[in-house]
Amino acid sequence: MQNRSKKFSLKAFLVGIQPVNWVLIVLIIFFSLASPTFLSIENALSLSRQGALLMILCMGVIVIKITGGMDLSNGATMTLGGMVMAWAMVNLNIPLPIASLLAILTTIFFGFLNGFFVSVLKIPSFISTLGTQGIAVGLALGMNNGNVIGNLPKEIGVIGNNDILGLPIPLWITILAFILTFILLNHTKFGVYIYAIGGNEEALKLSGKSVLMYKILAYAYSGFMAGIAALILTSRNMAAQPTVGLGMEFQAFAGVVLGGSFMAGRGTAIGAAIGAIVIIVLRNGLNLIGIPTYLQLAIFGSILITAIVLSTLMEQNAQKWLEE
Amino acid sequence: MKTAVIEKTNRTEKQTLADFLVKFSRVGILLLLSLGITLLNPDFLKISNISNVIRTASPQIIIAFGMTFVMLTGGIDLSLGSAVTLTSVVAGYVLTQMDVPWILAIFASLLVGALSGLIIGLLISVVKLPPAVASYGMLWVDRGLAFAIMGAKPFFDFHEDFRYFGRGSFLGVPVPIWIVALITIALMLLLKFTTVGRRFYALGANSYAAKASGLEVKKIILQAYIFSGVLAAIGGLILAARLNAVDQDLGAPFLMPAIASPVMGGTSMTGGQGGVGGTVVGALIMIVVTNGMNLLGISSLWQQFVTGVVVILAVWFDILMRKRS
Numbered sequence: 275m276q277n278r279s280k281k282f283s284l285k286a287f288l289v290g291i292q293p294v295n296w297v298l299i300v301l302i303i304f305f306s307l308a309s310p311t312f313l314s315i316e317n318a319l320s321l322s323r324q325g326a327l328l329m330i331l332c333m334g335v336i337v338i339k340i341t342g343g344m345d346l347s348n349g350a351t352m353t354l355g356g357m358v359m360a361w362a363m364v365n366l367n368i369p370l371p372i373a374s375l376l377a378i379l380t381t382i383f384f385g386f387l388n389g390f391f392v393s394v395l396k397i398p399s400f401i402s403t404l405g406t407q408g409i410a411v412g413l414a415l416g417m418n419n420g421n422v423i424g425n426l427p428k429e430i431g432v433i434g435n436n437d438i439l440g441l442p443i444p445l446w447i448t449i450l451a452f453i454l455t456f457i458l459l460n461h462t463k464f465g466v467y468i469y470a471i472g473g474n475e476e477a478l479k480l481s482g483k484s485v486l487m488y489k490i491l492a493y494a495y496s497g498f499m500a501g502i503a504a505l506i507l508t509s510r511n512m513a514a515q516p517t518v519g520l521g522m523e524f525q526a527f528a529g530v531v532l533g534g535s536f537m538a539g540r541g542t543a544i545g546a547a548i549g550a551i552v553i554i555v556l557r558n559g560l561n562l563i564g565i566p567t568y569l570q571l572a573i574f575g576s577i578l579i580t581a582i583v584l585s586t587l588m589e590q591n592a593q594k595w596l597e598e
Numbered sequence: 599m600k601t602a603v604i605e606k607t608n609r610t611e612k613q614t615l616a617d618f619l620v621k622f623s624r625v626g627i628l629l630l631l632s633l634g635i636t637l638l639n640p641d642f643l644k645i646s647n648i649s650n651v652i653r654t655a656s657p658q659i660i661i662a663f664g665m666t667f668v669m670l671t672g673g674i675d676l677s678l679g680s681a682v683t684l685t686s687v688v689a690g691y692v693l694t695q696m697d698v699p700w701i702l703a704i705f706a707s708l709l710v711g712a713l714s715g716l717i718i719g720l721l722i723s724v725v726k727l728p729p730a731v732a733s734y735g736m737l738w739v740d741r742g743l744a745f746a747i748m749g750a751k752p753f754f755d756f757h758e759d760f761r762y763f764g765r766g767s768f769l770g771v772p773v774p775i776w777i778v779a780l781i782t783i784a785l786m787l788l789l790k791f792t793t794v795g796r797r798f799y800a801l802g803a804n805s806y807a808a809k810a811s812g813l814e815v816k817k818i819i820l821q822a823y824i825f826s827g828v829l830a831a832i833g834g835l836i837l838a839a840r841l842n843a844v845d846q847d848l849g850a851p852f853l854m855p856a857i858a859s860p861v862m863g864g865t866s867m868t869g870g871q872g873g874v875g876g877t878v879v880g881a882l883i884m885i886v887v888t889n890g891m892n893l894l895g896i897s898s899l900w901q902q903f904v905t906g907v908v909v910i911l912a913v914w915f916d917i918l919m920r921k922r923s
Contacts, residue, residue, distance in 0.1 A: 344730060395914045398867070400676065400730040401857065405910035408854055412903020420899050524738050531731075568749055572742030579735045583725050590726070 294532050294545065297581065298552050305559035312562055319442060323434070323510070325554035326444035327352070327503045327519075329547065331526035332533070333455040334499030336546035337492045339530050340459070341471040342538030343392060343399030345493070348500040349522035350410035351384040353515070355504030357414045360423035360514035363430070370429055377508075378501030384410060385497020389490030407523070414516040424513040434510030444506050451499060456543040458495070468492055472539030528578045529553045536585050624863060624879050631886045638893045649772060654840075655885040656774035657682070657833035659878055661852050662859035663785055664826035664833075666877045669860050670789075670798040671822045672805065672869025673729035677718060678830050678856050680740035682849030685711045685827075686834035687744040690753030690844040693760060700757040707831045714740055715827025719820035744846055754843035764839025774836050778878075781832070785874045798822055802869025854905040855884045861912045866920060884908065 306313040331348050338345045359377035362368040368376070384406055391402035433443050459465040467488040470478045478485055508514050533549025535541025556577070560570050636642045661678055668675045675681075685707040692703035714736060721732035766773045789795035801808045801818045809815050833852070838844050863880030865872025884905075891904060 344734070346734075391910060391914075396917055397910060397913050398674075398730070400674065400734070401867075401909065401913050404676075404854065404857070405906040405913075408902040408906025408909065410906075412900050412906060415899040416897065416903060419897070524734075527734065536731075537728075566749075568745040570742075571738065572746040575735065575739035575742040579721070579739055582727065582731070582735060583721065586725050586727060 294534060294548050294552060297532070298548060298555065301552065301555050301559060305555065305562065309559070309562040312559060317558070317562075319445075321554055321558055322445040322448070323442050324558070325550065326442075326448045326506055327522065328525050328529060328554060329448045329550040330451045330499050330503045330506070331522060332529045332546045332550040333451045333543065334496030335526045335530045336455065336533070336535060336541050336543060337459065337468055338399070338496050339527075339535040339546075340468050340539060340541045341489060341492050342475070343403075343493070344527065345388070345403050345496050346400060346523050346527070347384060347388060347403040347407040347410060348381075348496055348503075348526060349519040349524075350407040350414065351381045351497060352500040352504045352507060352522065353517065353519035354384070354410040354414040355381040355501050356508040356514040356518070357417060357423065357516055359504065359508055360426055361417060363426055364423055370427065374505050377504045378498065381497040381501035381504060382494055383497070385494035385500070386490060388497070389493030392493065393486045393489040411517075411520065418516065420516055422513050422515045426508075426512055426514075430509050431512050432509065434506050434508075434512075444510075447502060447506065451502060452543060452547055455546075459543050464488060464491065469539060474539075525553055526550075528574075532578070532581050532585075534585070536582055536589065624876065624883070628879055628883050628886065631883060631890065635886060635890045635893060638890070642889070642893075649775065651885060651889060652778070652882075653772040653774050655881065656778045657837040657840075658852060658855055658859070658885065659778050659881040660781060660829050660836070661833040662856045662877050662881045663781065663874050664829035665856045666860040666863075666865050666872060666874055667798060667822045667825045667829075668729070669865045669867055670802045670869055670872060671819060672802040672867075673722065673819070673822065674733060674857070674867070675715075675718065675823065675826050676730060676733040676853065677714065677736040677740055678733075678826065679849040679851070679853035680737045680744070681711055681714050681827055681830035682834040682837065682852050683844075683846060684714065684740040684744040684747075684834075684849075685831035686838040686844045686848055687747050687753070687846070689760075689835055689838050690756070691747050693756045694753045700760045703760065704835060707835055708828055711827040711829075711831025711834070712824050713827070714830075715823040715825070716820060718827075719823035722823070723816040723819040741846070748844075748846060752843060752845040756839065756842055761839050761842055764836050764841070774840070777832070777836065781829075782874055782878060789873055794821060799870050802866075802871075804870070851901075854902075854909050855881070858905065858909045858912045859884055861909075861916050867913060867916060868920070880912075 302313075311317055331352070334348060335345050355377035358380045359373045362373045362376050363370065388399070388402050388406055391397045391405070392399045395402075397405075433447075436443055438446055459468065467478075467483070467485075470483075471485055471489060471492075475485060503519075507519060511518065529550035529552070530541065530546045531549070532552050533541065533545035533547070535545060556574065557570070560573065565573065632643065641647055661682060664678055665675055688710045689703040689707040692698065692706045693700055696702075717739075718729075718733050718736050721727045721735070722729050725732075727735075763773055763777070768776055789798070797808075797813055797818045798821075800811075800813060801815060805815065808818075830849075834849065837848060841848075859880035860872060860877045861867060861880065862883055863872065863876025863878065865876060887904065887908065888901065891901065892898070896904075
């Protein structure tokens with residue numbers, strides 16, 4: 275097992291991390307030539323604020339993706355978390371820390387639900403998470419009749435808009451989320467199990483180990499990350515909108531796949547982080563060079579599909595080379 | 599390998615009786631739901647209302663047929679909602695922005711649907727991506743293209759003859775119902791009596807055996823996804839013709855009912871079992887549920903909540919049933 279996981283990470287390094295690095299370098303060179311403001315410190319700082327959500331969601335998705343699953347619900351649960359938090363503060367006068375906790379508990383609950391559906395009921399992850407996506411969207415819309423919850427206490431803006439030691443708080447949180455995910459995946463029993471589930475779930479089951487709990491925990495972890503993202507989202511907007519995060523799940527999926535996790539058992543926290551950065555840079559760059567919003571999604575989707583196809587083909591060829 | 603094949607055939611033999619009962623129970627559920635709604639609103643069972651319900655539901659039924667084909671091969675097409683959007687937007691573009699006969703809009707739309715399906719099929723069969731990943735990627739490509747074609751403005755006010763497909767009626771029956779009926783019969787015949795149709799079942803029931811017995815797996819997968827894309831286009835066209843307008847959010851709500859309908863109609867998500875007849879029943883159940891919600895005065899904001907629950911329950915029930923037998 276030890277030997278095998280080592281070989282896996284080496285291969286992942288060779289064929290997974292490398293291309294995404296090249297993509298990132300090419301994008302950065304291209305956009306800094308096309309737009310003079312791209313490489314400024316101001317832009318980098320505003321990027322770190324905007325990108326925090328995506329990066330944090332990616333840290334959750336990568337764990338699920340390694341087990342071979344998908345999470346299509348995190349955009350919706352993040353939104354619902356924000357709605358719950360704002361609703362509790364406005365209607366029940368609950369103080370901010372407890373409301374934040376409520377938001378995180380909500381998203382973790384949805385994570386558990388996903389994990390339960392996938393591992394206990396054996397519903398494929400894309401159906402489970404699509405279903406919970408619908409449930410979360412319905413709740414977020416229904417709980418306040420489809421309206422935005424505004425008029426939140428001022429202190430809510432602190433997380434999203436203030437700095438510590440000259441760096442935005444969302445950036446600090448992102449770094450913490452990355453470190454946590456990195457440690458979990460690389461230095462804990464949880465990580466070993468996650469990779470083993472993705473590598474060969476049947477073998478793991480046959481060896482008498484309980485897969486159930488770790489799988490549920492993986493989905494709950496993604497829920498936890500969605501909750502953290504919900505805090506930043508609500509704090510930055512100073513309001514909770516019932517549809518604001520929809521579609522984020524695709525960006526998170528794209529980031530993780532670009533970062534080298536294109537099949538079960540594959541992927542790393544670093545890869546997911548770089549993949550997320552690629553998407554953040556791409557979005558920002560397209561804005562800066564003045565591509566209209568309605569064209570961005572088409573460009574974005576096509577780049578993603580191309581990237582997935584190229585990395586999968588490279589992977590298949592790399593395996594052939596290794597076999598030779 | 600050999601024993602696996604034998605086991606598989608044994609299992610399907612045994613299931614015919616159980617299948618019959620399950621199929622019957624689905625029609626029963628549909629009838630019970632309809633009766634329940636009639637208690638809430640006595641007008642529900644009037645012929646005029648039923649024909650209106652089916653007319654409104656016809657795109658949903660046709661789109662669910664596409665998913666049925668894909669599921670028979672053991673795949674999934676998460677792009678269906680976006681394919682509906684894209685194909686109807688293409689039709690809207692040709693109808694309002696180009697100076698060509700309106701019939702070309704239909705061809706353009708069908709072609710785009712077929713192309714979208716073809717790409718997913720290629721991603722699955724040649725690049726070997728999992729169906730969920732391939733079609734999820736295409737979901738956003740289709741959606742992005744629909745955005746790009748539309749720019750900032752929605753298309754509306756289509757040619758009178760085009761609108762006939764959504765609003766007109768023939769021999770007293772709405773045209774969309776004719777289309778659904780014709781497509782249902784055609785697809786039933788296709789699945790039952792042609793090699794093209796039988797191969798979907800063969801591939802879904804046992805992909806190893808299918809490959810070993812020399813079936814061209816790639817071709818079958820491509821066919822299934824092209825069918826799915828074309829059926830999405832037909833659904834999108836009827837929708838566009840009925841609403842007389844298209845926008846970028848047109849198709850998205852169709853994805854979850856499209857997954858739930860075949861599953862509730864007895865099509866196995868793992869492939870090899872089911873058919874379009876069941877899908878009609880499944881789709882009608884979904885529609886009656888939505889109608890019932892409206893009658894109960896539940897805000898449409900909760901609709902996604904309910905479809906989410908129904909999708910999960912339906913798939914779970916399907917998995918349970920297969921495990922039992």
